Every structure is written in structure tokens, then in C-alpha cells.
Amino acid sequence: MRLIIAALAVLLTTGATARDRDGRYANSPLHEWFEHLETPGGGRCCSDADGTAVADVDWQTANGHYRVRIGDEWLDVPDDHVITEPNRFGRTMVWPYYTNGHPHVRCFMPGSMI
Numbered sequence: 001m002r003l004i005i006a007a008l009a010v011l012l013t014t015g016a017t018a019r020d021r022d023g024r025y026a027n028s029p030l031h032e033w034f035e036h037l038e039t040p041g042g043g044r045c046c047s048d049a050d051g052t053a054v055a056d057v058d059w060q061t062a063n064g065h066y067r068v069r070i071g072d073e074w075l076d077v078p079d080d081h082v083i084t085e086p087n088r089f090g091r092t093m094v095w096p097y098y099t100n101g102h103p104h105v106r107c108f109m110p111g112s113m114i
Contacts, residue, residue, distance in 0.1 A: 039082065052093065
């Protein structure tokens with residue numbers, strides 16, 4: 001349990017990004033879980049893009065769908081880009097990618113809502 005708490009503390013104090021470019025989280029108990037996250041549409045998340053934690057004020061639900069703010073833009077999250085498995089990290093996450101300077105949602109994982 002201490003290892004899990006320590007790993008979460010490291011993730012929370014380093015900008016809460018999810019992708020291990022330099023291997024610093026290789027021994028984290030959540031490392032493999034993050035690396036294998038996929039959307040129902042088959043999109044890989046952490047292995048293909050950097051994810052970041054999203055503040056509660058930067059995401060919302062409306063009519064059963066999610067919206068997220070990336071930078072100054074609010075984006076509708078395509079339903080097949082939502083990770084549906086339980087969120088072991090706890091915080092809401094988004095994995096954006098950019099086209100011509102504008103963000104798009106590769107993956108979105110709502111927080112644990114506890």
C-alpha cells in the first residue's frame with residue numbers, strides 16, 4: 001500500500017502526466033495499467049500520447065456525453081474515446097493530440113467521482 005501511495009504522490013507532484021517517456025515510473029504499480037489503457041474503439045492511450053490530469057472545472061457531462069476543456073477550447077469527447085474501465089488513478093485524465101494547433105481528444109477517462 002505504501003508503494004501505491006508513493007507512486008500516486010509522485011504522479012500528482014509532477015504535473016500528473018501519464019506516459020513514461022524516460023522510464024522514471026517503470027516501477028510504479030500503475031505503470032502497466034496506464035500503458036495498456038484503450039478506448040472501446042481500440043485507441044491506445046498512454047502508449048501513443050501524453051495524458052494529463054483534468055481539474056474538475058475543466059470537464060462536464062451533458063445529455064450522457066462528456067466535454068473537456070483543453071487550453072481555451074471546450075471539446076465534445078467522442079463516446080468511443082472514453083475509457084470505460086475503472087479509473088485506478090482516481091483523477092480525470094485526457095490524452096490530447098493536436099492538428100494545426102487545435103486539440104482533439106485521443107482518450108478521456110473520467111475521475112473516480114468519490
